[in-house]
Each structure stands twice: as C-alpha cells, then as structure tokens.
Amino acid sequence: MSHFSPTLTSPIDSRSRRVSIEPFGVFVLTMRDETRMASIERQLSRLDISFEYIDATVLERIEHADLPIEREAIQARYGRMLTQGEVSCFLSHRRIWQQVVEAGKPGVIFEDDALIEEELCQFLDRLNGVSARFDVVLLGHSKKDHRRKTLYHFLEPLKRWTPMGPFKLGRGFKTWPSGAVGYVVTPAGAAKLLAATTAIRCVLDDWPYFETKGVKVQEVRPLLVWEDFIKLDSSLEGERQTPARRKLFSIARVIRGCVRQLQSRKDDGS
Template sequence: MIVSLKRSGRRERIAEAMSTHGAHFSFIDAIDARCFGNGELARLYDDAAARARYGRSLSCGEVACFLSHRRLWQDIASGGRSTIVLEDDALMDPAFFTKVLNWREDMLADMADVVLLGQSKLSRSREAREYLYEPLKRSRQIDGMRIGTPFKQWTSGAVGYWISPHGAMLALAHTEGPVRALLDDWPWHRDDGAMRIKELRPYVVWEAFESIASDLEGERSQLTPSRVRWRDCLLEPIRVGRLIARWSVAATIRAAESIGSGGKKQDCTR
C-alpha cells in the first residue's frame, strides 16, 4: 500500500517503479491537512500530550499523516493480511523486490509486529556509518539480510515498513482518540502499545528527500528547535564510546545465542 496525497504529483514515479518489477500495489489517499476545518484540528489532536512528550506542538501535516496511516491500519486489521506500507517518495532497492516482497507472512509475524525497511532523511552515503553506530543487538538472518532489535529506537520515519494484522490491531488500540504523538515515534508504539518493532539491515527503502521536497518538513522545521553544531562535536567522543560498548554487547549476545543453539542441536542428536 502506498500512502499518497492526491495533489502530491508523485504517484506516477513510484507506480512505474512498482510496475516495472511486477509488484502488486495500490494507493490509499492520504488525509490532506489543508482540508481541516475551523476547530477540527482541536478535536483530532491533543496538543498538551504532544508538547509534554516533544516540547513542541505537532504540525497540521504531522497530524494528518498519523490519521492517514491509522486509517490504513484499520484496513489491514479488518482484512487480516500483513502489508508493506510505503510513502510516495520512497525509493526501493532491488532486494526489496527480489527478497522482501517474497518473504512469508507467518515467518515475519513470528518475529515482529512491525519491521522498519528504511529510515527517513538517511542518504546512501551515510548508510555504512548508520549501521556502524546503530548495530542490532539481536537479529535473525533471512536471505542474507538481518531482522532484529536495535539498541535505540527513535522517530526514524515511516518511509517503508511491514506491519502484521496483529500489529495493526495493537496500533489502533493504543492510538485511539485524538492524535497525541508522531506517527514514527517507534519507542512510543513499543512502550505504550506493546508492539514488537524490528529493523531490517541493510535497509531496502529510502526517502527521496534530496530530490523531492517533503510536504511535512517546512511546517516541522518551524516548530522544531534548531540543533547546535558545536554540541554535536562535543558529543562525538561519547558516541564513539557508545559504539564500542554496543558492538561488545551485540557480540556477547550473539555468542551466547550461538552456544545455546549448539547445545540444543547436541540434545536433539542424543
């Protein structure tokens, strides 16, 4: 399913990419924030809850984005079939078509309620750095790719994700009522909704943010405090130390899992 504003002008590009690979797809019309009437936003959105969590209000576009995906979750929950959700500015790697689209639904549902297939605002030139600094602490391998739990989850976008019917029902249950968080606040979905959020490595979906202007970014930038560059420089030694610690923990976990699986194999042969 591809979430897209009718006025976006992006449908032809992504439809051509999907059709070229023979992938089945359909569009769901996103809710247009411009159509909110007087007083309607106040009914649909809990500003106090958003400000308590993020220190800022959500933009009209962010509220509309959340409502659009929630409408899609209703279709997935009622239809009883897992779905890959893409935004209309998504770029897909070949592995998306040759591998991910062919994975069995029950295999993924055994591992997760949601699998993030990409990250917004991440360029391919920074892909290796992202994997280095944000390793998976637990993962399972499928077709030479890994699905697992990262050390840290954050608002990393919703440019592409797989969601099961059970995941859709959990998402609907804990987001009922006015919108009070960002759609892509995955830690919130995990903690408040008891959802199992996993990530795919390497990513197979990318946001075309360098070539396609975002409908949300203008409003969001006005509401979000700007980051101070010198602060990032001061934090770099901490990031390096955290990197070493994370890879050490990940290696320890994988070694323990390997020993455990080896022991089970030995038990089975007795």
C-alpha cells in the first residue's frame, strides 16, 4: 500500500482564506486513474487543502478478502451476493477508518471521483465547533446530478436539524446506501464502524445497517460533495446488480418532497 501526501497550494477565494480545516485529516481513496487524480487534485488545490492518497484495495477474487464474509446475512439483506468491487471498496474504506482511530482526529474521506463545493471548508470550520453529537456526517450522495441540486435538496430535506450558519446538520427522512463519495468520521465513529465490521455483512455505504450498530449518522444541507458520474465512470456501478433507478422527476417524489419540506419546517431544528 502506497501513500502520496501532496501539500497543495494555489490562489483561492476569500471565503476559503478565513477558515481552517486543520483539526481534520483528509484522505482521498484512489485507484490511481490519472483523469480522476487530476480532477480531485485540482479541486483540493483550489481550496488549499492538504490531503493523503490512500490506494484502494483491489481483489482478484472475493475469497481473497482478509475478513470473513457472511454470505447468508448478505443474501438475506440484499437478495444477492456482494460484487468483487463492493468487497474491495469495503476493505479500502475500513483501512481509512483504522487510520482515523490511530490519528485521533476526525477524518474527511473522499473518493477520487468527487465533485466538491467551494463551501466545504466553511462547513468543516463550523462543524469543528458544533455541539451536536455525531459519528458520521454524510457530505454527499452518490449518483445524484449536481446540475439539479436545487430540486434534489427540495426532495430530500432534513428532519431534526441544527442550524449552522448557512448550513443544516440533521437526519435524513430516510437513510439508505447512498454512497461514500464524501463524508466525515470521528475517531469514536471510526471505532464503532470497525467494531461493526469484523466480518463483512453489508455494503460499505449501508448507513442504515451501521445505525443499528450505534453509529450516529447525520447529513448536511446543502450537500457539499457530489459524484462526478457524468464525466467519470463509476468503478462499481458496472458490476452492481441493482434495479434501474427511478427518475428524479416522478410525481410521487415531488409530492413526497412537499410533505417532507412541511415536516422539516415544523421541526425547525428541534
């Protein structure tokens, strides 16, 4: 396993200059694809963020995993077995959780196909001083079109949220395996994730499963990280055996979004 730890500096906007993310370690999981690496380096350079590359685990066979795989539990939960890529991804993120525990400070974890909003540093600066308890904060959702983020935020608001300046930190109305393109994990949260994954029983991004193991998962709005699935092919989706995704603009989803918006406003951070 090799690591690359560039310290990236370049002209950035005034908002980024006024905040610091020094309390966080920043990790980028990569398969050393030159296009992806150029994209993530350009973005983090613009934000003046130093980071460490973590080489992804790539298994030739699922049986080569260094953790036991509970096939019956996986089959019962998903109706299928995990793919080779999903197991590799699971092991890759787990290695980063171990580093977060060892470092003793929160980690910000990106996959190398991330699209990062410029407000990220401002949010992390506020998150460092927030009193709300969390183990994991999801910064983004995979396979969501950032060009339609206004509509997506309307359809997927938060409940029981806490205001943080221009941001909200709270619980999604429903958690689901929503990707791991960008998230924050505390050392205590990483320890809980490690304790819950001494064997492989789920996909890496099955946040509902981890919540059953005592991991407190929160989300930010607006989302600050998106997956660049439009320009960069996913390393997993080609082999995932998942049903076709529903269209974003279905009438049922819009109606549900309206109901959730009313409930979110009623909660008003309580």
